[in-house]
Amino acid sequence: MVVKSYIYSLLLALFLPFAASAEGAAHAEHGAEDAGKSPSEIVVEKIMHHIADANEFHIATVGGEHISFPLPCILYSKTTGKISFMMSSQFHHEEVIDGYRMDHGKIVDAATGERNTFIDFSITKNVFQMLLGVVILALIMFSVKSAYAKRGNKAPKGLQSWIEPIVSFLADDVIKPNVGPKYEKFLPFLLSIFFFILINNLLGLVPFFPGSANVSGNIAFTFALAAITFLVINLNGNKSYWGHVLAMPGVPKWVLVILTPVEIAGLFIKPIALMLRLFGNITGGHIAILSIVSLIFIFGEMGKSVGGASLGSAMAIPIVLFVNAMELFVAFLQAYVFTLLSSIFIGAAVEEHHHSEEHH
Amino acid sequence: MHILAFKPMELITPDLGLVFWTTLIFLIFWFLVGKLALKPIVKSIKDRELTIEDALAAADKAKAEMQQLQSDNAALLKEAREESAKILKEAKEVKESIIAEAHTRAKDEAAKIVADAKLEIDAQKKAALAEVKNEVSKLSVDIAQKVIGRELDSAKDQQAYINSLVEKINVN
Secondary structure (H helix, E strand, O other), X not given: OHHHHHHHHHHHHXXXXXXXXXXXXXXXXXXXXXXXXXXXXXXXXXXXXHHOOOOOEEEEEXXXXXEEEOOEEEEEEOOOXXXXXXXXXXXXXXXXXXXXXXXXXXXXXXXXXXXXXXXXXOOOHHHHHHHHHHHHHHHHHHHHHHHHHHHOOXXXXXXXXXXXXXXXXXXXXXXXXXXXXOHHHHHHHHHHHHHHHHHHHHHHXXXXXXXXXXXXXXXXXHHHHHHHHHHHHHHOOOHHHHHHHHOOXXXXXXXXXXXXXXXXXXXXXXXXXXXXXXXXXXXXXXXXXXXXXXXXXHHOOOOOOHHHXXXXXXXXXXXXXXXXXXXXXXXXXXXHHHHHHHHHXXXXXXXXXXXXXXXX | OOOOOOOHHHHOOXXXXXXXXXXXXXXXXXXXXHHXXXXXXXXXXXXXXXXXXHHHHXXXXXXXXXXXXXXXXXXXXXXXXXXXXXXXXXXXXXXXXXXHHHHHHHHHHHHHHHHXXXXXXXXXXXXXHHHHHHHHHHHHHHHHHHHHHOOOOOHHHHHHHHHHHHHHXXXX
16 A cells, blocks of 8 residues: 555656646646746745636636636625525636635635625635535445445455545544444544545646645634634533533642633644644645645746756755655545544543542 | 734624524434434444344354264263173073073983983893892793703702803803
């Protein structure tokens, strides 16, 4: 399996320069917009544009024409309360529809050029990739489930043997020891969160359509998962958990004045840490890979110097290869860390304290 | 520095729409895939583990039983062999005793026959002797008559004659 992963990441690394060259071509066409900007500034903009969400799924730019996958837009205006539906492909150049226009792949208020006057419930690039990931996972998991039903107690085969070691490891070595005796109740949640994060991490590493979107590195994504985890932890918290949070037993009254606010802050700090950790790691990975790939274009002075581009490629390709392999590892690691920490927090919330043994 | 086309704060500001979709998609995933696929998968793995454990235990048990059975068989075989040897030995003994009995009986019988024969012979002998005595006495009387019938010359001759007669008797 390790060898396969390496071959896979090698392939990824081979594809990345092509994806990047598509973007590089775009730079040349944006002559007017990019005029007077240094290559690094253009690169930074491109990278930031890539890691952000978008209302269309940009696939490639061929001969100055952007090829984008059209996505449905659902916009709720805060001022008028009107809900507008349209396809991202309906926006041509500076066209205004229902008071909205497209700006760098993102819908903005045509009047102000800002995004704060409406709520964007569109199926964005990230939502699209997220749905794709969920569909892939659902297909895999239901086929594996039926394989178990069909093959009974025979040895696992095919997809089963890919999923089984992961599921067994998580259930027996992560969830069970950390959550404690009531772990079975939390298995669906914790396994779901692991695979949900993992598939989005992995799809984000695919350098071309329909992957490449920075879903699990988007703060909204990690915020939503952290918020759900927060609810799961605290809605399942038992009496002794809340007792420990609100008034730690065995601690002098005056210490509680400090300790209780700290404990209450801790309730929120835990999910915030989960949120920021995943966001930072995945976004960081995307930025690292794109930055290294962009070295080719910076060295090549945006297509002006073939020698520079060759030198940049010679440097960047081995490094990108390595970073991609590392990101593949990080994809698994961060999904694991999120699941592990959630298990520990849930374990602390549902743990039964025996009153005979005094608190430590 | 030119104005960049991206807003750094957007990067760390959760977009409400994406929060909504992530929450919705994850909840659907959790309740659909998590509860209907992942949970049964874990259960299947657990079940199979238990089945394998049970099967291993059963195999061990069967092995032990097999060994027990084998040793039982061996014991049974040994017992049967001993039994047959014992039966054979007894049969031999019975045979020998029957032969010995027959032997003694035959001997007794023979002895009895011999004894009877002896008795018979004795009786015959006695009868024969008695007959001889009778014969002798008859002869004596005859001889005496003959002697008396003859002239007895002298006492001396008489005596000699008697003696010769007696001698004849003794010879008989």
